[in-house]
Amino acid sequence: MTETGQRTPSRDVHGALVDAAERVLVRDGLAGLTVRAVAGEAGVAPMGVYNRFGSKDGLVAAVLVRGFDALAAAISGEDGEPPEERLAGCGRRYRRFALGSPQHYEAMFGTAVSPAARAAATTAELAEHAGAAFGVLVTEVSRAMDAGVLRRDDPAETAQVIWSAVHGAVTLELAGVVQVGNADATYERLLATLVAGLS
Amino acid sequence: MTETGQRTPSRDVHGALVDAAERVLVRDGLAGLTVRAVAGEAGVAPMGVYNRFGSKDGLVAAVLVRGFDALAAAISGEDGEPPEERLAGCGRRYRRFALGSPQHYEAMFGTAVSPAARAAATTAELAEHAGAAFGVLVTEVSRAMDAGVLRRDDPAETAQVIWSAVHGAVTLELAGVVQVGNADATYERLLATLVAGLS
Structure with a gap:
């Protein structure tokens, strides 16, 4: 899930971002479930989350x-x-x-x-x-x-x-x-x- | 409930502040129910709300x-x-x-x-x-x-x-x-x- 190393298949990236989003939800509640927080949790740029999910x-x-x-x-x-x-x-x-x-x-x-x-x-x-x-x-x-x-x-x-x-x-x-x-x-x-x- | 005019009995002030708090709750939800918002709604200084209710x-x-x-x-x-x-x-x-x-x-x-x-x-x-x-x-x-x-x-x-x-x-x-x-x-x-x- 990092930008370095072997390229992660697209479907795994999706899954890894949703994994990260679930961790943010459990930690910070629904109000804390933002594109920025999930990007940070997953170690990707916010644009990577926007491109895939469109929005919060x-x-x-x-x-x-x-x-x-x-x-x-x-x-x-x-x-x-x-x-x-x-x-x-x-x-x-x-x-x-x-x-x-x-x-x-x-x-x-x-x-x-x-x-x-x-x-x-x-x-x-x-x-x-x-x-x-x-x-x-x-x-x-x-x-x-x-x-x-x-x-x-x-x-x-x-x-x-x-x-x-x-x-x-x-x-x-x-x-x-x-x-x-x-x-x-x-x-x-x-x-x-x-x-x-x-x- | 204003600072001018006839002095409002203490119990009425309490009731008027709770009236104001209910209006704030209905308008802004629980997250918006702050001492500042209620003071503004009631037309009193925030200290007047603190003195009476202690806190949010x-x-x-x-x-x-x-x-x-x-x-x-x-x-x-x-x-x-x-x-x-x-x-x-x-x-x-x-x-x-x-x-x-x-x-x-x-x-x-x-x-x-x-x-x-x-x-x-x-x-x-x-x-x-x-x-x-x-x-x-x-x-x-x-x-x-x-x-x-x-x-x-x-x-x-x-x-x-x-x-x-x-x-x-x-x-x-x-x-x-x-x-x-x-x-x-x-x-x-x-x-x-x-x-x-x-x-």
């Missing part, structure tokens, strides 16, 4: 594509999980992703980014990857309906309800404003409430 | 006390609501508060404020008012249990589950990242799911 928005979009792919991989149901456990497992892994990658999570879903700013940074590629992550949840909900764990209903709308609820629990936990109880126990109660209310 | 943190705490009081008033059950509707009404008014006061809501519960920064700005008075707002929900949950709308359980832990879920729905809506469906319909489905899952 392009850089943010590239990092968020990685975030949605990681979320999709995290929540995918695991082979061999019994049907009645599979959806709760998906919910538990969702929380683990959020708590383990809070800066990514905030950049993906947080209210600190205004809807207008988020729309400006949303490329077609990003929307596709975000939709695919949601699609994993929809597929898991469909499977749970097929297995009789949830009652038959529109899987996407049911997935939206589940996502809303688990998002709320993890964001209260991330914000540190929980009023009572133990976060693990509250989350388990929430998952059980959702399955009971949707079955 | 004190100013934020005073605004958030107002926010929690407004939330508590907003979600309180209304006399005459039938028991089976009362908790859902509380949930609907919670959403209306959040959508109507998004900057307050973000400052109260958002993940853009780090837990450490939030702890630093939390006075005993603020913790008391935040606890009182949560207490309104706990009381409503208790009533719903007494009325047989929810099954008997720890009201505070049940309230925490409900709060987590409704918080998630309103924050996804505020962030503009909802994937499917109509926000009104999703929220109604969520409320129905919670009541069904907790009954």
